[in-house]
Amino acid sequence: MAATDALRLEGVTRRFGAVTALHEAWLKVQDGEFVTLLGPSGCGKTTLLNLIAGFLEADAGEIFIGGKLVTTLPVWERDLGMVFQSYALFPHMDVARNVGYGLRARGIPRTEEAARVTEALGLVRLSAMAARRPKQLSGGQQQRVALARALVIRPRLLLLDEPFSALDRNLRTEMQLELKEIQRRLGVTTIFVTHDQGEAMSMSDRVAVMSEGRILQLDTPEVIYGRPAHPFVAGFIGxxxxxxxxxxxxxxxxxxxxxxxxxxxxxxxxxxxxxxxxxxxxxxxxxxxxxxxxxxxxxxxxxxxxxxxxxxxxxxxxxxxxxxxxxxxxxxxxxxxxxxxxxxxxxxxxxxxxxxx
Ligand SMILES: Nc1ncnc2c1ncn2[C@@H]1O[C@H](COP(=O)(O)OP(=O)(O)OP(=O)(O)O)[C@@H](O)[C@H]1O
Ligand SMILES: [Mg+2]
Missing domain, CATH: 2.40.50.140 (Nucleic acid-binding proteins)
Known part of the structure; x- marks a missing residue:
C-alpha cells in the first residue's frame, strides 16, 4: 500500500471579500512531521490553520487528513487536537476535568478517562495540579493544560496557533523544548503557527514561509536559511x-x-x-x-x-x-x-x- 500523507492540501484558496487570505496553498505533511507556518502578521497563517481544522470553509481546493477527504467535514469529524494563543480553558472546571473534556465529549468511559488524563498530565509534568482551577496556575502551566487537553484524545493532527506568544522569553524557550520533546516522543504530526523565526527554526522539521496569502517556500530550516528561493524569504529569515x-x-x-x-x-x-x-x-x-x-x-x-x-x-x-x-x-x-x-x-x-x- 502506498504511504499516505498525514495532511495534504491541494490548491486551497480562501477569500474574505476582496482580500485573498490564502492563495492556492499546496502542502504535503508526512506522518510524525513537525511543520511550522511562519510569516508576518496578516499573511494567512491562522486562515490556513482554520481551514485545516474546519473552522473555515475553502472557496476552492481540497484538504485530506490521513488520506481521507475532509474539505467539507465539520471540525469534530477531523480528529484533531488544537492549542490556541489564548488557553481557552474552562474556568469552572479543575485541571483534570479540563483535560478530560474531549474524552467525555467522545463518550469514553469514566475509568478510561481517568487513566488517560493521568497519563496526559504526566506528559506535561502537571500531575500534582490535577485538582486546581485554571486561575490558580501560571500562564505556562495553563498552556501545558491546554496541550494535555489537545493530546489526550490522541489526535491524528496537532494544530497550534501561536501557543507561546503570551509567555515571557524564558518560559517560552522552556515550553518550546518541552513541546518538541513531547512531540518527538508521541510522534504526533504537528502544524505549528508562529511569526517568530527563532521559534520556527529551532523546533521544525520543515518551515513554510508565507507572505500575502502564499506559501513561498517549504523546506528544512537549513535550506530556508542557506538557499532561500524568494527574495522575501531571504530578507525575512535571518x-x-x-x-x-x-x-x-x-x-x-x-x-x-x-x-x-x-x-x-x-x-x-x-x-x-x-x-x-x-x-x-x-x-x-x-x-x-x-x-x-x-x-x-x-x-x-x-x-x-x-x-x-x-x-x-x-x-x-x-x-x-x-x-x-x-x-x-x-x-x-x-x-x-x-x-x-x-x-x-x-x-x-x-x-x-x-x-x-
Ligand atoms: N473573518 C475575517 N474577515 C475578514 N478578513 C479576514 C478574516 N479573517 C482574516 N482576515 C484577513 O485575512 C488575512 C489573513 O489573516 P490571518 O488571520 O490568517 O493572518 P495571520 O497570518 O494569522 O496573522 P497574525 O500573525 O496577525 O495572527 C488578513 O488580511 C486578515 O485581515
Ligand atoms: Mg494568526
Whole structure:
C-alpha cells in the first residue's frame, strides 16, 4: 500500500471579500512531521490553520487528513487536537476535568478517562495540579493544560496557533523544548503557527514561509536559511546585507556575479531568465563577512555596534556599497573596533544568493 500523507492540501484558496487570505496553498505533511507556518502578521497563517481544522470553509481546493477527504467535514469529524494563543480553558472546571473534556465529549468511559488524563498530565509534568482551577496556575502551566487537553484524545493532527506568544522569553524557550520533546516522543504530526523565526527554526522539521496569502517556500530550516528561493524569504529569515550587483556569466547550476566591485559565485536557480549584465540583488549573511587586513574586500568605518554577550554586531559603512553587518565574538570585537574605527570587510567562503533586482 502506498504511504499516505498525514495532511495534504491541494490548491486551497480562501477569500474574505476582496482580500485573498490564502492563495492556492499546496502542502504535503508526512506522518510524525513537525511543520511550522511562519510569516508576518496578516499573511494567512491562522486562515490556513482554520481551514485545516474546519473552522473555515475553502472557496476552492481540497484538504485530506490521513488520506481521507475532509474539505467539507465539520471540525469534530477531523480528529484533531488544537492549542490556541489564548488557553481557552474552562474556568469552572479543575485541571483534570479540563483535560478530560474531549474524552467525555467522545463518550469514553469514566475509568478510561481517568487513566488517560493521568497519563496526559504526566506528559506535561502537571500531575500534582490535577485538582486546581485554571486561575490558580501560571500562564505556562495553563498552556501545558491546554496541550494535555489537545493530546489526550490522541489526535491524528496537532494544530497550534501561536501557543507561546503570551509567555515571557524564558518560559517560552522552556515550553518550546518541552513541546518538541513531547512531540518527538508521541510522534504526533504537528502544524505549528508562529511569526517568530527563532521559534520556527529551532523546533521544525520543515518551515513554510508565507507572505500575502502564499506559501513561498517549504523546506528544512537549513535550506530556508542557506538557499532561500524568494527574495522575501531571504530578507525575512535571518539577517542579510543586500548589495546591488549584476550577472556576469552562467555556468550550469552556478553563476558568476559582480557586486561592489567584487566577484561572487551564486546558485543559478534563483536568477530566472536574467541575461548576462542584468541587475541583481545579492544577499550576504553576517557570517559571510569578516574583518581582514588586506586582500579583496571593502574599506569602511564602524558606525554602530551592539554588544550581545557571546557576540557583537557591528555595522560598517562602506561608501557606495552601503552598510554591512558583521557578527563577531563579543569581547574581542568590543576591544578592537570602537565606533569610528576603520575596518576592511572580506568575503572569503561567502555563499551568497542573488535574485533579479
Ligand atoms: N473573518 C475575517 N474577515 C475578514 N478578513 C479576514 C478574516 N479573517 C482574516 N482576515 C484577513 O485575512 C488575512 C489573513 O489573516 P490571518 O488571520 O490568517 O493572518 P495571520 O497570518 O494569522 O496573522 P497574525 O500573525 O496577525 O495572527 C488578513 O488580511 C486578515 O485581515
Ligand atoms: Mg494568526
Amino acid at each position: 539577517d542579510a546585507t543586500v548589495l546591488p550587483g549584476r550577472l556576469v556569466a552562467r555556468d550550469g547550476a552556478q553563476a558568476q556575479v559582480e557586486a561592489a566591485g567584487l566577484a561572487f559565485t551564486v546558485p543559478a536557480e534563483t536568477l530566472g531568465d536574467a541575461p548576462p549584465g542584468a541587475a541583481l540583488s545579492v544577499y550576504l549573511r553576517p557570517e559571510d563577512l569578516h574583518p581582514i587586513e588586506d586582500g579583496p574586500g571593502l574599506d569602511g568605518t564602524v558606525i554602530s555596534r551592539a554588544y550581545l554577550g557571546d557576540r557583537a554586531e557591528l555595522v560598517v559603512e562602506c561608501g557606495a556599497a552601503g552598510r554591512l553587518m558583521l557578527r563577531l565574538p563579543g569581547q574581542a570585537a568590543m576591544a578592537r573596533w570602537p565606533v569610528g574605527a576603520p575596518l576592511r570587510v572580506g568575503f572569503a567562503g561567502a555563499r551568497p544568493v542573488a535574485f533579479p533586482a
